[in-house]
Amino acid sequence: MTSALLYGLGGALFIALGLLYASIKIVNEYERGVIFRLGRVIGAKGPGLFFIIPLIDRMIKVNLQTVTFDIPPQDVITKDNVTLRVNAVAYFNVVDPVRAVVAVQNYLVATSQIAQTTLRSVLGQVELDDLLLKRDEINTQLQQIVDGVTDPWGVKVTLVEVKDVELPETMRRAMGRQAEAERERRSKIIHAEGEREAATSLGAAADVLDRSPGAMQLRLLSTMAEVAVERNSTLIFPIPIELLRFAQTFTDNQANGAGPAVAEGEDSVEVHAGTTVRPATLPNEANPS
Numbered sequence: 001m002t003s004a005l006l007y008g009l010g011g012a013l014f015i016a017l018g019l020l021y022a023s024i025k026i027v028n029e030y031e032r033g034v035i036f037r038l039g040r041v042i043g044a045k046g047p048g049l050f051f052i053i054p055l056i057d058r059m060i061k062v063n064l065q066t067v068t069f070d071i072p073p074q075d076v077i078t079k080d081n082v083t084l085r086v087n088a089v090a091y092f093n094v095v096d097p098v099r100a101v102v103a104v105q106n107y108l109v110a111t112s113q114i115a116q117t118t119l120r121s122v123l124g125q126v127e128l129d130d131l132l133l134k135r136d137e138i139n140t141q142l143q144q145i146v147d148g149v150t151d152p153w154g155v156k157v158t159l160v161e162v163k164d165v166e167l168p169e170t171m172r173r174a175m176g177r178q179a180e181a182e183r184e185r186r187s188k189i190i191h192a193e194g195e196r197e198a199a200t201s202l203g204a205a206a207d208v209l210d211r212s213p214g215a216m217q218l219r220l221l222s223t224m225a226e227v228a229v230e231r232n233s234t235l236i237f238p239i240p241i242e243l244l245r246f247a248q249t250f251t252d253n254q255a256n257g258a259g260p261a262v263a264e265g266e267d268s269v270e271v272h273a274g275t276t277v278r279p280a281t282l283p284n285e286a287n288p289s
Helices: 003-023 097-102 107-123 128-133 135-153 169-211 213-229 241-255
Strands: 024-027 031-037 040-045 048-051 057-063 067-077 083-094 155-166
Touching: 003 024, 024 031, 031 097, 040 057, 040 097, 057 097, 067 107, 083 107, 083 135, 097 135, 107 135, 107 155, 128 135, 128 155, 135 155, 169 213
Parallel strands: none
Antiparallel strands: 024 048, 031 040, 031 057, 067 083, 083 155
């Protein structure tokens, strides 16, 4: 066997091995291989081991894993003319590998760009308070819009989340003053409600004590016992409520010009300034003079 024949067999074997290596394709579980035969797509294969025709078939791998894309910060002007800097994140994955390769040139870049433009468009139609309070509704709206655009590309957008809202310093101070005023208003309302409930309870307790004089005495004794435990120099002189009422009646009679009532059978004595008053002698009493 000549050396030329050996070189020829060696070259043929090398080419055969190269073609065999080029025809064997291995695709992972999270990937799919889109096969083009002479420029026409024939479908997606995988996962696992399969063969293609070398020099005729061409394979493009497509990753089916969920992609976490961080949307760059966007300068947004809200509906009430407040300038914000908003950052968001989007989650999407390929559900149709053939459309992801054929329908769009680069589905990653395309999805990123549509997410940025949609973020600016949607946030420009809402007010600042809605952006801060209705975050879930805005996220749902963003996800539906972006998913509707990327669906023909075979890309499913599962979530778009507004991650960070950067407010101007003046707006932060204004919102801080507003929150402080709101807390003060609530504290005053709570204090007034407490005063009203306390007054209602005290009124009900006063009605019970007025109907039961013995309860008032028990309450007075309980208060004296509490004060006595503290070992202080406070002296308590309990005054009956009836005595206070009698003093009030006497004061009212004096203010109206009427003297104290005189019982039947008693002598009335008129007092003048500068005179000495002696009690009158009853007829049946002996006169010592």
